[in-house]
Amino acid sequence: MRTKAVAGLLVLAVAAMAGGAAGYAALGDLQFERKQADGEGSESITPSIFPHWVHRTRYRCYVCHPTLFAMELGATPITMDAIGKGQYCGACHNGRIAFDVDFATCARCHRELEE
Numbered sequence: 290m291r292t293k294a295v296a297g298l299l300v301l302a303v304a305a306m307a308g309g310a311a312g313y314a315a316l317g318d319l320q321f322e323r324k325q326a327d328g329e330g331s332e333s334i335t336p337s338i339f340p341h342w343v344h345r346t347r348y349r350c351y352v353c354h355p356t357l358f359a360m361e362l363g364a365t366p367i368t369m370d371a372i373g374k375g376q377y378c379g380a381c382h383n384g385r386i387a388f389d390v391d392f393a394t395c396a397r398c399h400r401e402l403e404e
């Protein structure tokens with residue numbers, strides 16, 4: 290029993306350390322659900338993630354809430370069109386403040402959250 294509990298804690302500690310570097314999901318990281326119809330040829334792209342912690346180490350809550358995003362997963366009508374116009378994620382993901390939206394970066398947002 291005791292050994293098992295200690296081993297469990299170790300696993301948690303290692304996961305927590307890896308979190309920053311390797312991009313494991315941290316508590317509060319989100320996976321969107323697809324709401325908009327997929328565009329031509331992109332039917333199977335995984336919905337986007339939103340890694341809260343990566344952002345929260347850089348910005349206070351009010352940078353995003355409530356102006357850019359509601360505080361409720363799925364409540365904000367985010368689309369690629371809007372992002373391309375500089376709204377929502379596109380307020381920063383424009384190649385100046387954070388990485389741009391292009392075919393080299395789709396999978397940085399569109400992927401499964403790692404456990």
Ligand code: HEC
Pocket residue numbers: 319339341344345348349350351352353354358359360361362363364365366
């Ligand atoms: C860089 C932008 C950004 C920052 C900074 C940020 N958030 Fe968020 N937050 C989001 C986005 C995007 C969502 C998802 C909104 C949606 O789907 O409509 C979200 C959702 C949430 C949710 C709802 C989660 C759920 O499962 O429904 C809570 C609660 C929340 N944020 C709290 C916070 C708090 C507290 C802080 C500061 C400590 C913070 N956020 C900082 C972007 C941000």
Ligand code: HEC
Pocket residue numbers: 321322323324325326327328331334335336337367368369370372378382389390391392393394395396397398399
């Ligand atoms: C900065 C993060 C980010 C990048 C980079 C990004 N997306 Fe998205 N994308 C989102 C978010 C957030 C949504 C809304 C939630 C969802 O449906 O996944 C979205 C939605 C979508 C949708 C649903 C329909 C629509 O138009 O809204 C498609 C299809 C899509 N993205 C394709 C792509 C492709 C292809 C690329 C690369 C050229 C890309 N995305 C790059 C964040 C991103």
Ligand code: HEC
Pocket residue numbers: 312337338339340343344347348352353357367377378379380381382386387388397398
């Ligand atoms: C207030 C500015 C801001 C907003 C709004 C914002 N981001 Fe970011 N994001 C950043 C910065 C800065 C970084 C780190 C620098 C970089 O990677 O270019 C980052 C990094 C990321 C990363 C990479 C995380 C990693 O593991 O390295 C993803 C994925 C991401 N953002 C997705 C999103 C999505 C999806 C949205 C909209 C729902 C969004 N961001 C909105 C500023 C923002």
